[in-house]
Amino acid sequence: MITTKINQIKVLENGNIASPKGYTAGGVHCGIRKTKLDFGWIHSNIPAVAAGVYTLNAFQAAPLKLTKNSIEKEKRIQTVVVNSGIANACTGNQGYLDALETQRLAADKMGIHKDYVAVASTGLIGKTLPMEKIKVGIAEIGEANNSSAENFEKAILTTDTVTKHIGVQVEVEGKTVTIGGAAKGSGMICPNMATMLAFITTDAAIEENALQQALKSMTDCSFNRITVDGDCSTNDMVLALANGQQGNTPLNEHHPDWSIFLEAFKFVCEALAKQIARDGEGATKLIEIHVEGAPTERAAGQVAKAVISSNLVKTAIFGSDPNWGRIVCAVGYSEQPLDPEKVNVSLGNINVVKNGVPLEFDEVKATSYLRNEEVQLFVDLQNGKEKALAWGCDLTYDYVKINASYRT
Amino acid sequence: MITTKINQIKVLENGNIASPKGYTAGGVHCGIRKTKLDFGWIHSNIPAVAAGVYTLNAFQAAPLKLTKNSIEKEKRIQTVVVNSGIANACTGNQGYLDALETQRLAADKMGIHKDYVAVASTGLIGKTLPMEKIKVGIAEIGEANNSSAENFEKAILTTDTVTKHIGVQVEVEGKTVTIGGAAKGSGMICPNMATMLAFITTDAAIEENALQQALKSMTDCSFNRITVDGDCSTNDMVLALANGQQGNTPLNEHHPDWSIFLEAFKFVCEALAKQIARDGEGATKLIEIHVEGAPTERAAGQVAKAVISSNLVKTAIFGSDPNWGRIVCAVGYSEQPLDPEKVNVSLGNINVVKNGVPLEFDEVKATSYLRNEEVQLFVDLQNGKEKALAWGCDLTYDYVKINASYRT
Numbered sequence: 001m002i003t004t005k006i007n008q009i010k011v012l013e014n015g016n017i018a019s020p021k022g023y024t025a026g027g028v029h030c031g032i033r034k035t036k037l038d039f040g041w042i043h044s045n046i047p048a049v050a051a052g053v054y055t056l057n058a059f060q061a062a063p064l065k066l067t068k069n070s071i072e073k074e075k076r077i078q079t080v081v082v083n084s085g086i087a088n089a090c091t092g093n094q095g096y097l098d099a100l101e102t103q104r105l106a107a108d109k110m111g112i113h114k115d116y117v118a119v120a121s122t123g124l125i126g127k128t129l130p131m132e133k134i135k136v137g138i139a140e141i142g143e144a145n146n147s148s149a150e151n152f153e154k155a156i157l158t159t160d161t162v163t164k165h166i167g168v169q170v171e172v173e174g175k176t177v178t179i180g181g182a183a184k185g186s187g188m189i190c191p192n193m194a195t196m197l198a199f200i201t202t203d204a205a206i207e208e209n210a211l212q213q214a215l216k217s218m219t220d221c222s223f224n225r226i227t228v229d230g231d232c233s234t235n236d237m238v239l240a241l242a243n244g245q246q247g248n249t250p251l252n253e254h255h256p257d258w259s260i261f262l263e264a265f266k267f268v269c270e271a272l273a274k275q276i277a278r279d280g281e282g283a284t285k286l287i288e289i290h291v292e293g294a295p296t297e298r299a300a301g302q303v304a305k306a307v308i309s310s311n312l313v314k315t316a317i318f319g320s321d322p323n324w325g326r327i328v329c330a331v332g333y334s335e336q337p338l339d340p341e342k343v344n345v346s347l348g349n350i351n352v353v354k355n356g357v358p359l360e361f362d363e364v365k366a367t368s369y370l371r372n373e374e375v376q377l378f379v380d381l382q383n384g385k386e387k388a389l390a391w392g393c394d395l396t397y398d399y400v401k402i403n404a405s406y407r408t
Numbered sequence: 409m410i411t412t413k414i415n416q417i418k419v420l421e422n423g424n425i426a427s428p429k430g431y432t433a434g435g436v437h438c439g440i441r442k443t444k445l446d447f448g449w450i451h452s453n454i455p456a457v458a459a460g461v462y463t464l465n466a467f468q469a470a471p472l473k474l475t476k477n478s479i480e481k482e483k484r485i486q487t488v489v490v491n492s493g494i495a496n497a498c499t500g501n502q503g504y505l506d507a508l509e510t511q512r513l514a515a516d517k518m519g520i521h522k523d524y525v526a527v528a529s530t531g532l533i534g535k536t537l538p539m540e541k542i543k544v545g546i547a548e549i550g551e552a553n554n555s556s557a558e559n560f561e562k563a564i565l566t567t568d569t570v571t572k573h574i575g576v577q578v579e580v581e582g583k584t585v586t587i588g589g590a591a592k593g594s595g596m597i598c599p600n601m602a603t604m605l606a607f608i609t610t611d612a613a614i615e616e617n618a619l620q621q622a623l624k625s626m627t628d629c630s631f632n633r634i635t636v637d638g639d640c641s642t643n644d645m646v647l648a649l650a651n652g653q654q655g656n657t658p659l660n661e662h663h664p665d666w667s668i669f670l671e672a673f674k675f676v677c678e679a680l681a682k683q684i685a686r687d688g689e690g691a692t693k694l695i696e697i698h699v700e701g702a703p704t705e706r707a708a709g710q711v712a713k714a715v716i717s718s719n720l721v722k723t724a725i726f727g728s729d730p731n732w733g734r735i736v737c738a739v740g741y742s743e744q745p746l747d748p749e750k751v752n753v754s755l756g757n758i759n760v761v762k763n764g765v766p767l768e769f770d771e772v773k774a775t776s777y778l779r780n781e782e783v784q785l786f787v788d789l790q791n792g793k794e795k796a797l798a799w800g801c802d803l804t805y806d807y808v809k810i811n812a813s814y815r816t
Binding site (some may be wrong): 035060118126312318321324326328329333334341399400403405 | 449463465466467468495497498499500532533534535552654657719720723724726729732733734736737739740741743748749761763764765766787804805807808809811812813
């Protein structure tokens with residue numbers, strides 16, 4: 001176990017979505033992808049309080065519409081099923097019927113109400129689901145021989161190169177509650193949700209509205225602060241389940257331990273978001289940008305997103321080139337209130353711009369710093385007290401390679 | 409001579425900024441760049457009515473501030489001087505003093521009022537101008553041995569691979585008036601102006617306000633509709649000069665020939681914008697997107713810009729991959745009013761999506777179409793009567809290569 005800076009939060013070694021009490025997860029190869037696992041599930045032993053946030057793309061995929069309706073109706077989810085390979089987006093009425101059929105069959109298999117099943121898909125847009133293969137996957141839900149969080153993590157991947165997971169523990173009313181998470185990227189990642197799927201489970205008891213609020217606000221400062229290519233997909237979704245198996249008084253904003261729980265929840269969201277950014281298509285580096293001195297938290301976030309989304313910044317960092325002019329330029333077109341003559345910029349701890357004008361700095365040292373696998377950029381607007389973080393990755397030959405031939 | 413569809417407009421062979429009566433142009437190597445020409449000028453034999461549009465980047469470069477002030481004060485420009493290699497942006501007070509000195513020295517050399525000199529710079533951000541070298545350039549302004557529009561076109565380039573120029577003629581009051589243009593790209597090109605410089609000259613007489621209005625509105629549907637990488641630079645500027653040497657009654661919106669002049673002016677802006685997009689960093693293809701059926705022209709423009717700016721669309725076109733899902737996805741996150749179930753998409757004349765759902769189409773034929781050097785994409789929102797065009801280029805290995813090592 002690792003104890004974080006926020007010393008009440010314990011990070012579990014190999015923590016995952018099945019770490020909290022009462023959850024199982026698994027994944028199989030049902031045949032949509034050539035050989036990789038492509039169908040996964042999470043199951044709670046009782047219906048869990050559920051919350052979701054969904055892509056703002058006008059072409060929201062069928063499974064999202066369905067899941068959103070079910071969660072709004074019942075505020076509970078017991079089983080989550082996910083397929084990779086085909087996104088079931090832009091598939092019209094047939095797509096919705098296929099999502100509905102998936103939900104119904106999974107509910108039958110698990111013997112639960114259909115609205116207790118959440119459905120998610122990720123992959124190619126515009127193809128309908130091969131329902132015979134989906135049925136092969138559904139038949140395996142909950143079967144012990146395929147059950148492991150790792151199988152689930154693998155089954156939801158598309159162009160990702162590594163699985164993404166996290167598990168933490170905090171004390172609530174003296175009870176140890178666990179929060180687990182899994183996610184996938186890695187293209188079409190942008191500040192307003194992406195081809196990203198993320199799932200968070202906890203054995204804490206939480207009130208419905210409190211969980212929805214926590215998920216919304218923590219998504220805003222984690223998943224909505226990452227970018228790989230600025231594209232915002234049709235299928236992005238974050239789901240959170242809280243099954244209350246630790247038996248605490250249901251958490252809400254008035255609970256004395258709410259803030260510590262929220263910190264742990266935020267830690268999980270940030271950890272998954274950073275894992276997605278680091279594994280962006282073709283990425284060799286994680287870029288973390290800190291913006292401070294903004295008049296509002298929103299303004300700080302917009303500046304951070306402008307910098308982290310800039311192709312020119314991303315290619316410069318790929319080339320370990322301390323071309324800070326591109327950072328300044330992105331700050332300048334972020335359309336946020338700022339005084340160019342107050343802006344400071346640093347690459348790691350190397351100050352390169354003070355009050356809008358360049359400083360002399362050691363280029364060799366700066367280039368050497370940018371060769372790290374994790375690069376931190378700092379922008380101080382000196383125009384207020386608010387701050388924000390954002391994460392992204394470098395833009396590389398491999399990004400172009402992956403995306404010039406995704407289908408072929 | 410080529411006669412365009414709009415049959416009153418004649419496109420001149422090798423037309424350029426020196427084609428209109430009373431203008432000369434030239435360029436020299438003053439020493440900022442290693443061997444390439446890096447200092448250019450345009451000169452009108454009398455002060456010309458002048459208009460300008462400038463980058464919206466908060467870090468507007470010193471020469472832009474200076475030129476903007478001079479044009480606002482006098483509404484006249486007689487000489488334009490431009491250096492490439494160094495942008496004189498983020499250079500604080502010293503940068504402004506250097507721009508001022510450039511303006512003053514150029515005015516002395518040409519024997520004109522300093523506010524009749526426009527100054528522009530393009531290149532690396534954060535370095536101050538080497539004034540000794542600038543002086544070498546200024547000494548050459550107007551000297552016959554370096555005078556040619558081609559020298560000017562070369563002197564303003566940075567990562568561009570080709571010069572950009574155009575010249576057209578139309579009849580105004582029975583007189584043949586000429587409009588010429590020159591421009592440079594090619595990185596940091598985005599929908600709100602870019603590291604782009606464009607210069608338009610004409611021998612027509614135009615009223616001050618009419619010229620400013622024409623330049624603003626034509627920039628909005630040409631230079632502001634191109635994107636290479638979505639970055640909006642500190643130095644973007646479009647200047648228009650009208651010296652009235654044809655002696656027509658000064659044009660304004662009430663003049664009977666205003667609309668034909670405006671069409672020709674638009675043709676020049678679009679031609680330069682397309683030349684910039686086609687020569688985007690690393691580009692192998694020009695992408696033209698037509699959006700129709702939008703409730704407003706602005707909405708159509710926003711949708712077009714979302715598609716043309718998408719890294720995923722740009723890489724798919726580089727790979728000649730008819731992955732229309734990425735086009736639909738970009739339409740969906742453009743945040744414009746649309747009904748997903750009404751959207752049609754075509755690649756050239758190959759219909760791929762109708763009413764939001766995919767059509768069967770010949771993939772081989774589509775791939776073959778996308779191998780062209782000019783690719784046209786069509787999106788019909790079926791949600792109104794307005795339309796817009798935008799231009800961009802594919803995202804290639806060479807874009808990454810150029811930008812990962814710009815300085816080194």
